[in-house]
Structure formats: C-alpha cells, structure tokens
Amino acid sequence: MEVEEIVEGIFGGNKRALARAITYVENDYPEGKEVLKRIYNKTGKAHIVGLTGFPGVGKSTIVSKLTQEFRKRDKKVGIIAVDPGSPFTGGALLGDRLRMDGFDSSKQLWVDPGIFFRSMSSRGRAGGLAAKTGDVARLMDAFGFDVILIETVGAGQSEVDIIEVADTSIVIMMPETGDDIQINKAGILEIGDIYVVNKADLGGAEKTEKWLKAMLMMDQEAVSLLEKTTHADEMAVESGRIYELLHKKGWIPPVIITIAERGEGIKELADAIEDHFEFLKSSNLIVERRKKRMSKELFDLIMDEIKRELTAGKFNYKEIIEKVVSNELDPHTAAEKLVKEMLTKG
Ligand SMILES: Nc1nc2c(ncn2[C@@H]2O[C@H](COP(=O)(O)OP(=O)(O)OP(=O)(O)O)[C@@H](O)[C@H]2O)c(=O)[nH]1
Numbered sequence: 001m002e003v004e005e006i007v008e009g010i011f012g013g014n015k016r017a018l019a020r021a022i023t024y025v026e027n028d029y030p031e032g033k034e035v036l037k038r039i040y041n042k043t044g045k046a047h048i049v050g051l052t053g054f055p056g057v058g059k060s061t062i063v064s065k066l067t068q069e070f071r072k073r074d075k076k077v078g079i080i081a082v083d084p085g086s087p088f089t090g091g092a093l094l095g096d097r098l099r100m101d102g103f104d105s106s107k108q109l110w111v112d113p114g115i116f117f118r119s120m121s122s123r124g125r126a127g128g129l130a131a132k133t134g135d136v137a138r139l140m141d142a143f144g145f146d147v148i149l150i151e152t153v154g155a156g157q158s159e160v161d162i163i164e165v166a167d168t169s170i171v172i173m174m175p176e177t178g179d180d181i182q183i184n185k186a187g188i189l190e191i192g193d194i195y196v197v198n199k200a201d202l203g204g205a206e207k208t209e210k211w212l213k214a215m216l217m218m219d220q221e222a223v224s225l226l227e228k229t230t231h232a233d234e235m236a237v238e239s240g241r242i243y244e245l246l247h248k249k250g251w252i253p254p255v256i257i258t259i260a261e262r263g264e265g266i267k268e269l270a271d272a273i274e275d276h277f278e279f280l281k282s283s284n285l286i287v288e289r290r291k292k293r294m295s296k297e298l299f300d301l302i303m304d305e306i307k308r309e310l311t312a313g314k315f316n317y318k319e320i321i322e323k324v325v326s327n328e329l330d331p332h333t334a335a336e337k338l339v340k341e342m343l344t345k346g
C-alpha cells in the first residue's frame, strides 16, 4: 500500500490501512514516518488511557470489560497491548481475553467496527517503546477512536513509560495481604490518576483502599492537615474527611474496587475515566500535560536526528573521534565545537 492510500484509508475508516500503518511504524519504515506526518493534524481528540500494574493483577480482564462498557456508551475503542501475556503469570493474552469476552460468539469483537486491537512487543526495544506506542495511539486517534486503552505490565520501566503517552494513567493492584503494605513500591503513588483494587473477591480490598487513600493524600498538600493528628485511627477518620475536601478542589485520584471477572466496579471505573478526561479539559491541564510530554518527545526526536546525521558521517565525526583518542583534542571541546558547527552550517 502506498502512503497516500494508507492515509486516505485511515481517514476513511479502513482498518486494513490502519493495520498497515501500524506495521510500518513498528518496523521503522520510512513510510510509517510519512503517514505519521500526514495524519498528525487530525490527532488530539482521543482520550488516551494507560493501564498498568504488576503481572496478573487483571489488567487484560479490566481492559476487556471496559471496552464493552465504552461500546455501550457509544464510544469507539482502540486497544494496544504492550508485551501482552507476561511470562510471569502466563495470564490470558489480552487478545484471547477480548475474544472470549466478545459480545457473542456469532458477532465477534473484531467484527465490531468500533473496536481495534493491536499488540506490541517490548522485546529488544525497551528504549523507544513509549515513543512507538505513542505513535500507534496517534494513528488510532486519527482513525477516529474515542478512547484508546493501553495495557502495559508494570514491572520495570514500563509503568513510567505509560505516563509519557497517556492522558489518564490507571494503576491496578490487588488487595494487599498481611500487615506489610507495600503500596509505595516503584513510585506507584506518583503516577496514577485513578487506582483500581481488583480481585476484591479475594478479600482485604477495603483495607488496601483505605491505605491507598491515606497514602495518596500524603502525596498532596494535605500533609499539613494530616500532621495535626497523632494517632493512626484518628488519622484514618481525618484522612477520609480530607479526602472528600480535596476531592472538591482538584483531582485526588479515586480508588475503585473491582471484581473484573464478574464485571463489578467496571461502570464506576468507566465513569472515573470519563470524569478525569472532563477534569483535564475543563482545567486546561490537558494542554499542560501534552506540552510537557511533547517537549520530551520532541527532544528525543531531535536527538535521534542528530545521531542520524553523525552516524551518516557528517561533520567529520569520525575524524574528531580520532583526534580525541590521540589526545589532539579533549572531548568537551570536541562536543562544543561539533554542536556549534552543526548549528551554523546546518
Ligand atoms: N479472583 C479473581 N480473579 C480475577 C479477577 N480479574 C481477573 N482475574 C484472573 O486473574 C488472572 C490474570 O488476569 P489478567 O487479566 O490476564 O491479568 P493481567 O494483569 O492482564 O496479566 P498479565 O498481562 O499477564 O500481566 C486471570 O486468571 C483472571 O481470570 C477478579 O476480579 N477476581
């Protein structure tokens, strides 16, 4: 397929064109970049939602149920699974899960024009994965999906990656067992706009919810208010009050309890996702966030361009390296000179 055909296809609702564009982007084909350039001015409308959490917490189950819920609300849903089916749990692949939950077997999910699913492997390209995922989300956005759900396993870098891409980040966890609450592992409290405690049927969800809420407020300006209380149970009561208070002022991440397998709590989660999008738009925070993300993305792209120029042998890069190695030039001066030369000669 030619670039022109793909672009027209994307604007015209042709899923084959979308799939082809994604493949090009994934594999770094020049055509992919060309398509991305051409569709960019049609992007920015979709709500990009990232869902992260440790292996096996129920991310795929939640994505699948959420997809059904959003379809009921007449929203078109694009789904991206980043490295689905983690080796840790051997959990159901998101694709299989979606198929299993298909509205009914005669009318498979894939037949529904309002849904598009794509998985992306993170193997071997950890660094650029956030950028790639962002580009794929953009293609789906231009195609006309209202909500784009991105599932990533939160083990390692990826839960940080997701905030580089998503407007709304959802952290999914399971009820904590035992007294040793480990919620603040991996900076999890800093990244969520919404928290989900799934598998509430296992028990202990309320306790986890209470802890989460208390910890989340610690993260906010409410610390000073909390300091007034000295006893733990007092704090629990007080924190509940402050929680409500802060909720009115801005966005305090809600904590939602679900039993995804039975579809319980999914409506509430879908509501929270929509609320957060409304909040981002009405407070204009969406622009702030996108600016911040774009600044990073643009920076990375500029660096890529520079690397490309240098490795293409421009600006005497190889000679300069030799000079540095033979002590004719020190690396700091070399870098300064090189950049100056790039900027003046172009
Ligand atoms: N008891 C219980 N089990 C659930 C619930 N939701 C999902 N599960 C099960 O938990 C297992 C893992 O679910 P997945 O949705 O595949 O979890 P995941 O987070 O996507 O897993 P990975 O992608 O492998 O990291 C599956 O066997 C689900 O059926 C729930 O609410 N309660």
Ligand SMILES: [Mg+2]
Pocket (backbone or CB within 6 Å): 059, 060, 061, 084, 085, 086, 091, 092, 093, 094, 151
């Ligand atoms: Mg999964």
